[in-house]
Amino acid sequence: MNMEFIEALHELEKGRGISAEILFEAIEAALISAYKKNFGSLQNVRVLIDRLTGEFKVYARKTVVDVVEDARTQVSLEEARKLDPNYEFEDIVEYEVTPREFGRIAAQTAKQVVVQRIREAERGMIYDEFVNREGDIVTGVVQRYEQKNVIVDLGKVEAVLPAQEQIPGEMYQSFDRIKTYVVEVKKTTKGPQIMLSRTHPGLIKRLFELEVPEIHDGVVEIKGVSREAGARSKIAVFSRDSNVDPVGACVGPKGVRVQTIVTELKGEKIDIVNYSNDPQEFVANALSPAKVVAVYPKLNEKVAIVVVPDYQLSLAIGKEGQNARLAAKLTGWKIDIKSESQAVAHNIIPQGQEQYENYEEYGEYEEYSEYDEYAETEDYQEYEEIGETDNSQLAGNIESNDDQNQLGYAQELESFDNHDKIVTGAVDPEITGMSENLPGETQLPLKEKKKKGKG
Template identity: 45%
Template sequence: MAVSANRLELVQIADAVAREKNIDRRIVIEAMADAISKAARARYGQETNIRTEINPQSGEIKLQRLLEVVEDVEDYHTQIQLGDARERQPDAEVGMFIAEQLPPMDFGRIAAQSAKQVIVQKVREAERDRQFEEYKDRVGEIVNGSVKRVEYGNVIVDLGRGEGIIRRDEGIPRELYKYGDRIRAYVYDVRREQRGPQVFLSRSHPQFMAKLFQMEVPEIYDGIIEIRAVARDPGSRAKIAVISRDSSIDPVGACVGMRGSRVQAVVGELSGEKIDIIPWSPDAASFIVNALQPAEVAKVVLDEDANRIEVVVPDDQQSLAIGRRGQNVRLASQLTGWAIDILTEEKESERRQAEFQERSELFMEALDVDEMVGQVLASEGFTSIEEVAYVEPEEISEIDGFDAETAEEIQTRAREYLERIEGELDEKRRELGVEDELRDIPGLTSAMMVAVGEKDEVKTMEDFAGYAVDDLTGWRERKDGETIIYEGTLSDFGVSAEEAEAMIMHARQAVGWVTEEEEAEGDAGAEAEAEEASV
């Protein structure tokens, strides 16, 4: 049987659209069939159930009306009586569908336009699905493209088989693009949205620089050198921490390359962004000292509970350590994950002297001793009255100029002072209405009870059970590269997160919110999750 020209044309159109849009040919054929069905319903009635079949080789079109077999016909457009159905198909049963051939039809202008819209819509949906499927697995990769247009600072990039967008805040400042410019960017997200899949690109993302180094440094690509952390001030300066798995390979030298060729290739792609390559160290203090390069560091003091570090630098190194507008210390903080305080040697010495004087005066007032005794205790490393009261007597009696009798007298005065302060705090607690039952919470002192009563008006065990750990210990948030510290009710008492959680859980058990079994199950679940995360 000869195939008519218009049928061949239908198959050719399907092939052309499939190639142009890079989608499956079957999807185009199905879209055409849906379009013809819609046009046929415009002629035979919208309620008619019409099925269209297109032969993918010959282009031959078959139109069929589907009728449901029923006992009693209510709608002759969609149903057929069982007896009539068995005349056409002897094995027909109620619930089956009988196909009735329809004659070929010529489409009017409106029907053809409607069919075209259906095809366009179906093809567009298939194209969007194809683009999403292609790019959803490419998150974390670098892609190349050309600038298609620039809208309000956002750069639309033609990726060849799709489009991506570099939003204004994901570009490198002062970079200007025009139509046709070649561009390289990092795919950081792909989302399905109402207007189609969106491929979000970035040139300011820290991992963009990491991926560029991976492309330029074979040792990183092979896994011999690992990038542990990246911090960027896009277009200005960046720090990257690297470590080598092979002790014979210098990670910094490998990343710099012969005469700086490798790092300069990355700098050129990032519009001249200065890059500090830093050796990573498992020792936090050493890593932070490295991260503050090129500044020299005299001393560091770590506070692991607060995740904070104090760095002492020579007076002439302060501006270099902080950097222009705080850039150097900010990037070092981002790189290491520690909050960094910069102090000069002079300021640190002044602070030590002030702390020494403060402790001396505390001992003089609390223990009723002269200035010399107060200063001796402070110089021996005692920082609080509690330490003086409860250390072994020998630690005091062994101090030059002190004997056993003097040590005993000092400790007696220290304990009397603490008892007096405890009595005053207990009286204040009662005035605030904080109930005695809170004394049963392990680790909760009278001073802490006064604090929760004053700051949060917590008075009962049930009130205390409503706390979250952060309410007591405080928390940190990263914002614009800065670490913002929010104080908790018990921050001044040095309460750790574990201690705060134990206090809260004791209160919740006391008021019956949880049982010991439920707490044990929760701890077991947390341990299992931690083990899974570490695997």
């Protein structure tokens, strides 16, 4: 052992990140194993390495007894007191037995022990690092597929993304960088085993903590997350500061923040709703984007009957019940959704209640009669339904109406003729002469006009 050995240990410490003390202890254990293999395995020995000079010494340890039964591990009190008169029974006496050389086999054994100890130290360091990151988000590089599992390189160790923790329909290519959620870290004989997930609700929460500074600072808090990976997620947010809108903070300017998360999750839809301590308001918010007319909770059973407009019943339930299912997971309440007509039929809403009295978007309209706009018309007449009129009477009415119409037409034509005569008589003769002398197409008979048109 010399200074080169000490320098090599310090280089190993920098490269592997293993403490030099751990390396010294590993080498001491290796030398003990080599000494026992070469000089007898029953001896109790101790190896001491000088941390500055690199020199080592081997000491045989023997127990002080009255009667020596095994000279390799025991020594009499008389022999011990020759070294030091203060020794008593059951004390440990150390004799230096440092060999000049260990031999090739012993050196090979020492090498194996050192390598094994270094490997165990590395595994221990990796386990300590990732066990503290359990429940956190990590970024890794996709390496390969093993059956249906995806192996992800996290730098110092490879982690496993099981098939059941992958987003349905998502494909992973080699060398793709993905963000995953650390579900569990196990210590095994082969080293730490890290289980990852892309479907865990905690992944949504951690992604929002990365993207939204208000959540990271604690101003906005995520109260709950419900998720169906690959399809839709709902999160409930609450602001500790009344001046900060929690939903707006999560969405970001022009939706930039939430869009980044949606892109990372390959297009998964995310609904962000306001959290409320009032169960009625929270359940109504959780069913967003559907509009809720009323919520009737049963506090003892944690069941809420939700009434929605008839035309929004399918929206409130969602595709295959997805919206209602996510809202129930988010609130922790069992939600029974009914339309207004169903609610009236079951006497949940009184029948006398106006249908749209709870809607803010509906204004107050003035009551008006169906025929008010015709009330001022002078010639307006009310007609009876034709279906009850006899056919003969109907025919008579039609004939009389025709006679009246013909008489009216004749009177109109006579008045038009008289009017033309009056107008014609009033025209100046000079104007009439000018019109006859104007150049233009002479009047032709109808047949000549048709021939001229064909030509």
